[in-house]
Amino acid sequence: MLRSSSRPTRSFPRTALAAVALLLVGSLLGAALAQNVVISPRSIVVNPVPGFELDVWVDRDPSGRDTPAYEIGEAMRVSVRSSVDAYVYLFSLSADGEVVQVLPNRYDASSTDPFVAAGTTRTFPPAGARYQYNIAPPRGLAKVIAVASRRPLDTSTLAAFRSEADFASSNLGEAGFASALRIIVTPLPQNDWVSATALYYVGSRPSQGAYGTLSVTSQPSGAAVYVDGAFAGYTPLAYGLRPGNYDVEVISEGRSQTERVQIRPDRTTEFAATFRPTVRTGSVRFTSEPSGADVYVDGAFVGTTPMSPIVLDVGGHRAEFRRDGYDVYRQDFEVRANQETRVSASLRAQAGTLVLTANVGGARVFLDGREVGVVPSGTGRLTLRDLAPGTFEVTLVAPGYRTLVETVRVTAGRTTEVTLRQTRF
Numbered sequence: 001m002l003r004s005s006s007r008p009t010r011s012f013p014r015t016a017l018a019a020v021a022l023l024l025v026g027s028l029l030g031a032a033l034a035q036n037v038v039i040s041p042r043s044i045v046v047n048p049v050p051g052f053e054l055d056v057w058v059d060r061d062p063s064g065r066d067t068p069a070y071e072i073g074e075a076m077r078v079s080v081r082s083s084v085d086a087y088v089y090l091f092s093l094s095a096d097g098e099v100v101q102v103l104p105n106r107y108d109a110s111s112t113d114p115f116v117a118a119g120t121t122r123t124f125p126p127a128g129a130r131y132q133y134n135i136a137p138p139r140g141l142a143k144v145i146a147v148a149s150r151r152p153l154d155t156s157t158l159a160a161f162r163s164e165a166d167f168a169s170s171n172l173g174e175a176g177f178a179s180a181l182r183i184i185v186t187p188l189p190q191n192d193w194v195s196a197t198a199l200y201y202v203g204s205r206p207s208q209g210a211y212g213t214l215s216v217t218s219q220p221s222g223a224a225v226y227v228d229g230a231f232a233g234y235t236p237l238a239y240g241l242r243p244g245n246y247d248v249e250v251i252s253e254g255r256s257q258t259e260r261v262q263i264r265p266d267r268t269t270e271f272a273a274t275f276r277p278t279v280r281t282g283s284v285r286f287t288s289e290p291s292g293a294d295v296y297v298d299g300a301f302v303g304t305t306p307m308s309p310i311v312l313d314v315g316g317h318r319a320e321f322r323r324d325g326y327d328v329y330r331q332d333f334e335v336r337a338n339q340e341t342r343v344s345a346s347l348r349a350q351a352g353t354l355v356l357t358a359n360v361g362g363a364r365v366f367l368d369g370r371e372v373g374v375v376p377s378g379t380g381r382l383t384l385r386d387l388a389p390g391t392f393e394v395t396l397v398a399p400g401y402r403t404l405v406e407t408v409r410v411t412a413g414r415t416t417e418v419t420l421r422q423t424r425f
Contacts, residue, residue, distance in 0.1 A: 001208060018356035019284040027062045037182050038233055042211050042240020043197040044093075044145055044174065045181045048233035051191025053083040056090070056146035056198045067209060067266075069201040070135040076200070077133065078144050079123040080116065086148040089155050095140025095202060097173030107131070113149035114152070139203035145177075150192040152295070153184055158391065214239045216250060218273040223252035235273075253278060260293045280314040282335040286321075288345040293321040293329075309340060321345040325389060325412030351386040352410035355417045357393065359380070363398035363422065396420055 031107075038046040059077040068078055079397040081089055090103035102124055104114045108131070116122050116350045125132055130251040145154070157180045159168035167238035172180060185193050199211070216225050218235040225239070232239050235250065241263045249258045257273040286295045288305040295302050297319050302310055305321070312315035312335045321329040326347040333343050356365060361377030373382050375396070396404040401422040408418050 003012055014347060037186060038231060039067075039178045039182065040232070040240055041242055042199070042213075043195065044143070044183065045147075045195050046233065047190070047194050048231070049190055050194040052086070052148075052194060054080070054086075054088075054146055054148045054194045054196045055082075056080045056144055056196045058144060058198050058200050060200070061198070064198055064393065067141075067199040067205070067211075069199060069203065069205040071129065072139070073134050074135050075132045076135055077123055077125065078198070080146050080196075081121045082116050082118060082148045084118045084150070086116055086118075086150055087114045087152045087407040089114055089145075089147045089149075089153060089158075091145045091159065091177070092176060093143040093145060093174060094138060095142055096138045097171060097176075099159050099170045099172055099177055101155065101168040102133075105167050106161065116148070135202055137202065140201070142200055142202050143174075144198040144200070146196045146198075147181065147185070148194055148196075149185075149188060151188075155184065156308055157184065170219070173250070208243070210242065211240045211267055212243055212263035213268040214246070214248065214261065214263060215268050215270045216243055216248065216273070217270075217417045218250055218251065218252060219275065223250045223273060223275070225250055238268075280337040281311050282314055282337055283309040283340045284312050284317075284333070285309040285340060285342050285343075287342070288321050288323075288329070288347055288349060290323070291345060292325070293345060295325040296320040296322070305345075319343050319345075321347060323347055325350055349389050350413040351373055352389050353415040354384040354387055354392070354394075354408065354410050355415060356382045356384070357417070357419045358396055359421045360396070360398045360401055363396045363401070366397070367392050369393070369395070394418070394420070396422055398422055400424055 014308050021175055027098045038048050040046045054094065055064055057064035057067060057079055078090060080090060082088060088103060089101065091102045102109055105111050108125065108129065110126055111124060139305055147194055155246050157179060158172070159170045161168045189393045198312045214227070216235050216239070221235050223235045225235060227238050227239065227241070227246050243263050243265050245260060245262050247258065248261050248271055249256055255275055259271055263269055263270055286303070286307055288304055291305045293305045295305060295307065297312065298317055314335050314337050316332065316334055319333060320329050326349050329345040329347055331343055332342055356375070358375040358380050361375055361380060363375040364371060364377060365373045367384065372384055373381050387410045389410055391407060394408055395405050401424055404420055406418070406420060408416060410416050
């Protein structure tokens with residue numbers, strides 16, 4: 001238990017708030033959980049999906065991971081830091097269950113406002129304060145609990161000010177504190193709050209620690225963890241437990257792994273779960289008009305139309321149809337589990353070019369009976385572009401010259417050159 005001492009000496013209240021405890025009874029029974037809140041033996045109340053980081057520690061353990069010991073009468077300082085702007089509430093929970101609210105309090109003017117700026121470390125008592133926190137009985141394991149919220153909280157059900165008392169307090173005990181805090185945070189959005197706990201011993205450190213740590217990882221991460229059937233959080237997870245044997249279940253996408261683990265005092269027990277990816281597939285049938293197109297899926301060749309259905313992983317893919325003389329056809333498609341998807345391509349033939357070289361300038365040129373131009377004088381070259389692939393009848397007509405008729409073939413995507421010579425009558 002912490003006690004504030006200065007000139008004159010002032011102590012934290014140790015009188016029970018029976019009214020607070022009575023008011024909580026009905027609320028605890030009827031509380032409906034709007035979000036996933038976890039009560040941890042080590043950390044009291046935990047948000048399994050925190051939206052920001054919160055650290056709390058005592059001066060003999062800046063890491064916040066150990067459990068230092070303080071003798072009765074020794075001074076202790078408590079520090080807290082939030083990764084975002086937040087309202088932070090600090091509570092001291094003694095071994096006998098008495099709760100004292102350290103922040104905010106009425107004793108120190110700098111501690112009346114619970115707001116903590118992002119990335120700022122606040123320490124209590126602050127530097128230069130005319131008072132200090134001294135360790136008071138009872139002996140045993142004590143906790144400093146920090147709760148941070150993006151919005152102000154009403155913590156009067158956790159600890160309340162009595163008349164002229166400088167520090168709010170209650171005798172809820174650990175279980176009552178956890179239940180009351182759970183009710184307070186339940187209406188908040190899941191990423192708007194987080195809690196953290198620092199442990200310390202009043203008196204000598206016992207030969208056997210009160211807690212061990214269960215460390216659970218999974219591949220992939222984000223798996224749900226249950227300890228003896230109770231939800232504990234999502235991987236990666238470090239969860240404080242009292243020494244003993246526990247059944248740990250890790251669940252990911254409907255698959256689970258279970259292991260019986262032993263938690264030892266002051267040690268970390270690791271459980272790594274690996275889930276092989278579940279591959280879901282569907283079939284795809286590719287067709288094209290005309291057929292004979294090479295099909296590529298996500299850049300890899302899979303066959304030539306017509307072809308039998310192939311099996312692909314569920315999800316989005318891209319197909320390409322390629323055939324000489326035709327434009328490449330691309331199409332995105334979706335494969336659904338245990339279903340056949342049809343992907344069809346209507347290929348567009350590439351245009352060809354025909355270059356005619358004639359000996360009579362001014363000769364009229366007909367293509368399949370349709371006039372398409374005149375042979376230029378000088379160069380004698382007429383270029384006809386964007387022709388559909390195929391066979392054409394080319395006719396040249398010029399005064400004083402015999403009409404010339406010749407068949408030519410135009411190839412898709414290529415230039416066909418033909419030389420034509422007309423003779424005089």
